[in-house]
Amino acid sequence: MPIDPMNLRKVSVFQNATENDLKLISQHAIERSVEDGEFFFFQGDPAEYFYVLISGRAKLMQTTTTGQQVNLRTISEWQMFGALGAVRENATYPATAQAMENSTALAVKSDYLKELMQTRPYLSVELMKLMTSYIQEMQERYRELATEKVERRIARVLLRLTAQMGVKTTDGSIELTFTRQDLAEMSGTTLYTVSRVLSEWERQGLVEAGRERVLIRKPHGVVAIAEELNQ
Amino acid sequence: MPIDPMNLRKVSVFQNATENDLKLISQHAIERSVEDGEFFFFQGDPAEYFYVLISGRAKLMQTTTTGQQVNLRTISEWQMFGALGAVRENATYPATAQAMENSTALAVKSDYLKELMQTRPYLSVELMKLMTSYIQEMQERYRELATEKVERRIARVLLRLTAQMGVKTTDGSIELTFTRQDLAEMSGTTLYTVSRVLSEWERQGLVEAGRERVLIRKPHGVVAIAEELNQ
DNA sequence: CCCCTTATTTGCGCCAGCGCAAAGAGGAAT
DNA sequence: ATTCCTCTTTGCGCTGGCGCAAATAAGGGG
Numbered sequence: 001m002p003i004d005p006m007n008l009r010k011v012s013v014f015q016n017a018t019e020n021d022l023k024l025i026s027q028h029a030i031e032r033s034v035e036d037g038e039f040f041f042f043q044g045d046p047a048e049y050f051y052v053l054i055s056g057r058a059k060l061m062q063t064t065t066t067g068q069q070v071n072l073r074t075i076s077e078w079q080m081f082g083a084l085g086a087v088r089e090n091a092t093y094p095a096t097a098q099a100m101e102n103s104t105a106l107a108v109k110s111d112y113l114k115e116l117m118q119t120r121p122y123l124s125v126e127l128m129k130l131m132t133s134y135i136q137e138m139q140e141r142y143r144e145l146a147t148e149k150v151e152r153r154i155a156r157v158l159l160r161l162t163a164q165m166g167v168k169t170t171d172g173s174i175e176l177t178f179t180r181q182d183l184a185e186m187s188g189t190t191l192y193t194v195s196r197v198l199s200e201w202e203r204q205g206l207v208e209a210g211r212e213r214v215l216i217r218k219p220h221g222v223v224a225i226a227e228e229l230n231q
Numbered sequence: 232m233p234i235d236p237m238n239l240r241k242v243s244v245f246q247n248a249t250e251n252d253l254k255l256i257s258q259h260a261i262e263r264s265v266e267d268g269e270f271f272f273f274q275g276d277p278a279e280y281f282y283v284l285i286s287g288r289a290k291l292m293q294t295t296t297t298g299q300q301v302n303l304r305t306i307s308e309w310q311m312f313g314a315l316g317a318v319r320e321n322a323t324y325p326a327t328a329q330a331m332e333n334s335t336a337l338a339v340k341s342d343y344l345k346e347l348m349q350t351r352p353y354l355s356v357e358l359m360k361l362m363t364s365y366i367q368e369m370q371e372r373y374r375e376l377a378t379e380k381v382e383r384r385i386a387r388v389l390l391r392l393t394a395q396m397g398v399k400t401t402d403g404s405i406e407l408t409f410t411r412q413d414l415a416e417m418s419g420t421t422l423y424t425v426s427r428v429l430s431e432w433e434r435q436g437l438v439e440a441g442r443e444r445v446l447i448r449k450p451h452g453v454v455a456i457a458e459e460l461n462q
Numbered sequence: 463c464c465c466c467t468t469a470t471t472t473g474c475g476c477c478a479g480c481g482c483a484a485a486g487a488g489g490a491a492t
Numbered sequence: 493a494t495t496c497c498t499c500t501t502t503g504c505g506c507t508g509g510c511g512c513a514a515a516t517a518a519g520g521g522g
Contacts, residue, residue: 062374070374084366087359094367117355121348124355128318131362135315136325138369143293143301145376146419150509180470188377193509195471211469211518381479411500424479426501442488442499 047085056103071185155226271328278316287334302416386457
């Protein structure tokens with residue numbers, strides 16, 4: 001059952017699209033459901049489709065030859081992913097997309113997007129804006145990883161996630177749903193270190209740590225750690 | 232003295248431009264010379280112009296609040312830089328561009344590029360390709376920084392630089408012109424560690440290390456370190 | 463309600479890499 | 493040649509963070 005094309009306007013790249021364009025795109029889309037832990041695509045696969053997540057949650061990651069993983073980005077609803085292939089000819093995905101819950105996405109042929117962009121400059125512009133924001137975020141994260149201590153990197157990851165997908169509870173706390181392993185992959189450290197840091201913060205009353213869950217009790221306290229000038 | 236517009240075809244984004252477009256662009260360009268160590272622009276400045284380096288060498292870097300630096304990219308002749316501002320409205324540069332030698336660049340108003348892109352899809356396409364390659368490179372470097380040991384990261388930096396700007400000498404060695412500090416900023420470590428690693432490699436006969444200079448004697452040996460599967 | 467699986471915590475030992483400090487080396491300019 | 497400046501090397505001590513191992517906790521399914 002195809003979704004209402006108007007929903008596609010929630011996708012940043014399509015925010016300025018005409019109603020007709022949205023219909024065209026949705027007509028070219030097929031729905032794909034993927035279970036928790038399974039994959040939309042793997043790094044190195046031919047980038048034949050780009051995706052728009054319509055329900056669930058996924059992550060984009062790179063895997064090293066030795067099997068270690070690095071989390072590049074978390075994808076939530078109405079975000080586009082796998083779109084780099086729409087740009088180059090015969091591109092392959094530069095990362096792997098794995099569902100973090102049971103998820104559904106729309107898949108559209110990259111070639112179709114490429115075709116649309118030929119005659120719709122707004123699409124290129126929006127896609128470039130999105131790419132620009134990725135570049136900036138990666139540059140920033142790269143700098144953090146190169147220059148900042150683990151504790152602060154973890155604090156920043158929590159804040160980034162808060163902005164992107166944090167759920168505010170009634171008492172002003174913020175709830176995040178991630179495993180220690182997820183957080184480790186996002187902050188460039190190990191699950192042991194994440195666990196130790198969260199335990200310490202819990203002792204200080206900043207957060208409450210649970211299974212696959214972190215409840216930020218004092219957001220400003222986490223901000224303080226992330227920004228702290230001393231060191 | 233304005234340069235020959237045809238030279239602009241060496242810029243990847245302009246490779247498919249018409250002769251007339253190249254002329255238009257060069258007519259809108261002003262030349263700017265910057266001495267060794269001085270700056271084209273700073274992180275946070277309004278991104279009014281984009282640049283094309285026509286002689287010399289520069290680096291793009293991010294500076295932390297505590298003054299530490301991270302090198303994002305080295306710019307050599309006919310590369311475009313500072314173009315992210317052409318995409319967003321009222322953007323600021325996300326990085327600082329510093330000359331590594333006496334350098335000259337063409338500066339063109341970002342707005343002018345934006346205007347051209349409205350009617351020339353090939354420009355958007357090429358710019359997106361460039362952005363895609365940045366994203367991929369940053370993702371890769373991020374993964375390396377997160378998962379790989381210093382020695383291997385340094386090896387990879389040398390190989391990247393070899394591909395980008397290495398000078399082959401008559402006997403098959405490759406010469407690179409960088410300070411230990413530069414290499415440290417590029418591999419996310421300190422100049423001390425770079426120095427120690429290079430000294431060790433010199434003992435093994437892989438390289439010759441000189442002042443602001445590294446001569447790679449056995450490129451395949453460096454590749455072996457960069458690729459080595461054992462750990 | 464119990465069992466099994468998966469996530470988390472924490473003690474412990476270890477070492478890669480940091481960063482100070484001081485000495486050495488290479489170039490450029492006079 | 494001499495001087496000066498900058499870049500580089502290396503000894504030394506230190507520590508942040510890794511990662512094993514084992515215990516503990518939290519769900520989920522039957």
